[in-house]
Amino acid sequence: xxxxxALLSPVVGGxxxxxxxxxxxxxxxxxxxxxxxxxxxxxxxxxAFLFTAQMINFSIPxxxxxxxxxxxxxxAILVGPHAAFLVVASVLIVQALFFADGGLxxxxxxxxxxxxxxxxxxYPLYRRLAGAEPGTARATFAAIAAAxxxxxxxxxxxxxxxxxxxxxALPFGTFALFMLPVHLAIGIVEGLVTAxxxxxxxATRPDILRNAAPSKHxxxxxxxxxxxxxxxxxxxxxxxxxxxxxxxxxSIARTTGAGEPDSPQTxxxxxxxxxxxxxxxxxxxxxxxxxxxxxxxxEARAASSLNRTSxxxxxxxxxxxxxxxxxxxxLLVGFALRRKAQSA
Amino acid sequence: MTPxxxxxxxxxxxxxxxxxxxxxxxxxxxxxxxTLVFIVCTMSFDRYAVASLIPFFVFPxxxxxxxxxxxxxxxxxxxxxxxxxxxxxxxNPWFDREVMLQLGALQISGGWISLLSIMLRxxxxxxxxxALVAVTGFPAICGALxxxxxxxxxxxxxxxxxxxxxxxxxxxxxMTVAREQRGGGRPLSIRLYGALVGRLLLRTWDRAERIYxxxxxxxxxxxxRGGPPSRLGRLEIAYVAGWCGLLLLLRTQxxxxxxxxxxxxxxx
Numbered sequence: 001x002x003x004x005x006a007l008l009s010p011v012v013g014g015x016x017x018x019x020x021x022x023x024x025x026x027x028x029x030x031x032x033x034x035x036x037x038x039x040x041x042x043x044x045x046x047x048a049f050l051f052t053a054q055m056i057n058f059s060i061p062x063x064x065x066x067x068x069x070x071x072x073x074x075x076a077i078l079v080g081p082h083a084a085f086l087v088v089a090s091v092l093i094v095q096a097l098f099f100a101d102g103g104l105x106x107x108x109x110x111x112x113x114x115x116x117x118x119x120x121x122x123y124p125l126y127r128r129l130a131g132a133e134p135g136t137a138r139a140t141f142a143a144i145a146a147a148x149x150x151x152x153x154x155x156x157x158x159x160x161x162x163x164x165x166x167x168x169a170l171p172f173g174t175f176a177l178f179m180l181p182v183h184l185a186i187g188i189v190e191g192l193v194t195a196x197x198x199x200x201x202x203a204t205r206p207d208i209l210r211n212a213a214p215s216k217h218x219x220x221x222x223x224x225x226x227x228x229x230x231x232x233x234x235x236x237x238x239x240x241x242x243x244x245x246x247x248x249x250x251s252i253a254r255t256t257g258a259g260e261p262d263s264p265q266t267x268x269x270x271x272x273x274x275x276x277x278x279x280x281x282x283x284x285x286x287x288x289x290x291x292x293x294x295x296x297x298x299e300a301r302a303a304s305s306l307n308r309t310s311x312x313x314x315x316x317x318x319x320x321x322x323x324x325x326x327x328x329x330x331l332l333v334g335f336a337l338r339r340k341a342q343s344a
Numbered sequence: 345m346t347p348x349x350x351x352x353x354x355x356x357x358x359x360x361x362x363x364x365x366x367x368x369x370x371x372x373x374x375x376x377x378x379t380l381v382f383i384v385c386t387m388s389f390d391r392y393a394v395a396s397l398i399p400f401f402v403f404p405x406x407x408x409x410x411x412x413x414x415x416x417x418x419x420x421x422x423x424x425x426x427x428x429x430x431x432x433x434x435x436n437p438w439f440d441r442e443v444m445l446q447l448g449a450l451q452i453s454g455g456w457i458s459l460l461s462i463m464l465r466x467x468x469x470x471x472x473x474x475a476l477v478a479v480t481g482f483p484a485i486c487g488a489l490x491x492x493x494x495x496x497x498x499x500x501x502x503x504x505x506x507x508x509x510x511x512x513x514x515x516x517x518x519m520t521v522a523r524e525q526r527g528g529g530r531p532l533s534i535r536l537y538g539a540l541v542g543r544l545l546l547r548t549w550d551r552a553e554r555i556y557x558x559x560x561x562x563x564x565x566x567x568x569r570g571g572p573p574s575r576l577g578r579l580e581i582a583y584v585a586g587w588c589g590l591l592l593l594l595r596t597q598x599x600x601x602x603x604x605x606x607x608x609x610x611x612x
Contacts, residue, residue, distance in 0.1 A: 006429055006465035010388045028495035041559060042552040044504020049548040051509055052516040053541050055350045059531035069541070078545075090501045094509070097477045097485065098354055100425050100470035105383050167391045167462065168432065169440035169455055189534070196538025197545060205546055317447075322604025323395040329603075330402035334409040 003110055003158055005103030009165035016161065017108030023116055024089060027082040039083060046075060047087045051094065058193065067189050072118030073147050074194045077126065078201075078208065081119035088115035109161055113154040122150035136199050143198065144191030151187035155179040351513040353421070357474070360413055361481025366579075367411040372480045372488035374580035378403075378587045379476045385595040386468045391458045392444065395600040397468065403587065404471035411479045418478065422470045429466035433459040482506050491573075508551075516544060 005013075031039070050071045057068050071091075075084035089111045095101040102110045129142035159179050163172045202209055361368070367375075386400050408418055437455035445452040476485065483503060490499040519540060523532070532540070593599070 004425075004428065004432055004466060005383065005387055005469035006462045007432055008387060010384045013387070024498055025495055028497040031497050037560070038552070038556050040500060041504060041555040042549070043501055045508045045512065045548045045552045045555065047501060047505035048508035048512040049545060051505070052512045053544060055513075056516060056520055056537070056541065057532065058534055058537035086498055086501050087505075089498060090505045093502060094482070094505060097473055097482065098357055099350075100422065100473050103383075103466075103469040104380070104473050105387050105469065167458070167465075169391070169436040169458060171439065174435075174439075192534050193537060193541075196534055197542045200538045200542030201545060204542070205549070208546075208549060318601055318604035318608055320395070320604070321607050322600035322602065323398040325603040325607055326395075326399040326600050327401060330399065330405050333402055334405035337406055337409040338412070340410075 002102040003106040003113070003161060005105045007162050007165060007167050008103075008106050008109065009167065010105065012161050012165045013105040013108060015108075016112050017105075020089070020108040020111045020116075023085060023112070027085045030082040031086070039079070043079065043083050043087050046079065047090045050075065050087060051091050054091075067186065067193075069193055070114060070118070070147075070151075070186075070190050072114055073122050073126065073143065073150060073190070074197055076119045076123035077194070077198060081123050084123070085115045085119045088119070109157070113157050117150040117153045117157075118147070121153060122146035125149055136195075139198055139202075140192065140195035143195040144188055147191035147194060148184060148187035151183045151190060152180060155183035348517055351510060351517065354513075355510065356417065357421070357477060358482065360478040361484070363412065363479075365411045365479075367407060367479050370583055371574040371576050371580045372484040373492060373576060374583050375476055375480050376485060376488045376492070377584055378591075379472050381588050381591055382472050383469060385591045386472075387465060388595070389461070391461060392454060394457055394461050394464065395604075396594075396598060397461065397464045399594050399599050400468055400591070401471075403591070404468070404475045407475045407479055408471075411475075413475070413478050418471075418474055421474055422467060425466045425470040426463065429463045430459075433462035436462070487573075508555075511551075512544070512548060515547060519544060 050069070053071065054068045072084060072088050075087050078084075079087070092102065092107065092110050092114065096104055096107050096110070123146065126142045126146035129145055130139055134142060156176070156179075159172065159175050162168050162170065162175065168175075198209070382400070382403050386397060389396060404422075407413075408415060436458045437453060440455035440458060441453045443451045444454045444457055480488075483506065486494075486499050486502045486506075490496065523536075523540060
């Protein structure tokens with residue numbers, strides 16, 4: 001369920017970064033209010049534990065495929081939701097940096113989906129369903145219900161973020177119809193695995209679970225926070241749907257009051273602009289966006305519809321040649337730097 | 345990923361940050377800022393951007409070569425994102441069939457172009473993240489993030505996680521190898537997984553207790569001590585300003601198109 005940078009626009013990614021930052025700050029404050037020296041190393045090694053446990057795959061019965069633990073719910077059951085959220089966040093940060101899993105822009109999204117939902121929605125549900133000292137069957141049922149709810153919410157969030165970003169061409173309905181059943185299955189398995197570990201720990205070291213922090217936050221506060229994020233994301237999605245200008249262009253338009261960046265009038269800039277106008281027979285590659293960009297240079301406006309096709313071919317070729325040259329230049333820079341580094 | 349492969353990859357990447365180059369010595373905050381600007385610039389293109397993304401490769405290439413990092417290893421790590429990118433981009437040609445580009449008799453639909461764009465984005469994002477770790481190191485990145493406003497509990501959590509990842513990873517490797525040797529090739533069932541991971545969890549718990557006692561014995565106060573804090577000097581400002589200028593130029597001006605047109609003009 002990792003969201004990827006490549007599917008995300010900066011606005012949606014930034015919104016989720018903000019939501020995650022608020023949750024991190026909230027959890028950090030809660031942990032500072034109840035200082036516990038033992039918890040600091042415990043959370044640290046639990047992060048290492050989760051990271052390691054995710055690399056051990058188990059087989060999913062009847063499918064021939066294998067899966068791994070998500071772990072947000074398990075950690076919340078062990079150390080409470082606030083610590084669990086920070087542990088999940090730390091594991092995802094390491095995965096994004098060392099394994100390029102997800103990516104840096106998508107980090108906010110991923111921490112929110114895999115940390116917030118299990119810790120603050122799934123875990124309270126688990127507590128309510130499981131009660132104080134649940135038997136194996138009841139713990140399993142509660143864990144499955146909590147995991148399914150968290151993963152369905154996570155899947156909806158991924159679909160919403162993807163559609164709002166407008167990089168993928170997948171329509172909302174199709175994507176949701178694919179993601180929700182898949183994550184129903186993943187949720188059931190996650191619940192089973194979580195219950196298997198919890199039952200094992202209860203049988204061998206019941207003291208660990210008895211010390212686990214009870215959930216103290218009110219459901220209303222969590223619901224309000226969730227609604228705020230949903231509204232922010234929905235608003236962002238409505239403003240920045242794929243047809244409208246992308247995030248950076250939008251912010252440039254906002255700050256300068258003009259559609260295209262209004263650069264200072266220097267000789268260099270004039271020359272560059274002239275060069276660009278000469279170069280761009282049809283600006284922006286003659287792709288679809290031309291229709292609403294509206295700033296065609298005169299040559300292009302004068303071109304008849306007949307030779308527009310050949311113009312389009314011309315820009316495409318320029319784009320291909322330019323791309324090849326850019327790549328070559330980038331490699332040359334690397335080559336030069338390496339030579340310099342070796343001789344130094 | 346198996347625990348063995350994951351662990352080896354992690355260690356190798358982690359060791360690269362111990363290298364010594366002008367880039368390694370820069371204040372980590374400068375490198376974090378430039379990486380974030382790079383990612384926002386590249387990811388803010390519309391879904392059909394392909395040619396305009398290519399000049400951005402200059403950033404990871406320049407960092408990797410200037411810092412004398414092993415190119416083949418990093419290339420391999422970055423290429424690992426391609427299958428995932430292909431998977432998430434493959435629906436595009438199916439849903440977006442409008443022809444956008446005509447090269448002679450070859451018609452290319454918008455979906456294929458956006459698929460290519462997703463692959464390039466994935467490569468750029470992965471290359472930037474991995475280059476950042478390789479040239480900065482994880483503890484330094486944590487320090488930079490904390491100085492830029494990340495709450496202390498998360499910073500301490502990240503440093504603890506980093507220190508104990510390989511320790512627990514080794515334990516997990518021993519456990520999975522032992523199970524594989526005795527299991528006769530049978531896959532790991534969920535029940536057995538519960539016992540295996542539960543056992544790993546208990547060992548983790550005991551280890552946390554030992555670490556806590558060791559910490560108390562040494563007077564740990566919640567601070568990880570690194571070297572003297574680095575400063576944002578003239579070099580750092582030049583680094584950030586230079587890259588941000590270039591990245592914004594590449595983002596706002598169609599450099600690829602200039603290059604192509606200039607080359608075609610010369611040929612004509």
